[in-house]
Amino acid sequence: MTASILAVDDSPSLRMAVRIALSGAGYSVTEAGDGVEGLSKSNAAAFDMIVTDLNMPNMDGLTMIREIRRSSSNASVPIVFLTTESDDGIKQQAKAAGATGWLVKPFEPDQLVRVARKVLGR
Known part of the structure; x- marks a missing residue:
């Protein structure tokens, strides 16, 4: 079975790069343009992994993760930040x-x- 990954980023070109990389490795990728859309999609479907940016309009990645962990069917799904931030406090x-x-x-x-392979164990 193909692992399903949700890619959340406000940059269409970055979402495309993530989709190309992961779909080329055999994963199924769904895209969302911000945390609000990411949260909505994570509540509507089960994902094996979520890749998200931190700084986005409408809802940032931290808020989205907190909401997913609190209420979603994806509450235990691995979530990987893909961001320009490297500050230890934010990490x-x-x-x-x-x-x-x-x-x-x-x-x-x-x-x-x-x-993705490490996190998904495949």
């Missing part, structure tokens, strides 16, 4: 909110695929 907030991992932009496609 600690993300971990406390329920983030599983952290990748800093710009990223190498094979680096993202390795993280």
Whole structure:
């Protein structure tokens, strides 16, 4: 069965890069343009992993993770931040909110695929 990944980022070009990298590795990728849309999609379907940006309009990645962890059918799904932020304080907030991992932009496609394989165990 193909693992299903939700990619949440306000940059269409970054979502496309994530989709190309992960779909090329055999994963099914659903996209969302901000935290509100990401939360809505995570409540509507089950995902094996979520990749999200931190800084987005409408709802940031930290708020989205907290909401997903609180109420979604995806409450235990691995969530990886893909962001330009590398500040340790923000990383600690993300971990406390329920983030599983952290990748800093710009990223190498094979680096993202390795993280997905590690997190998904396949």
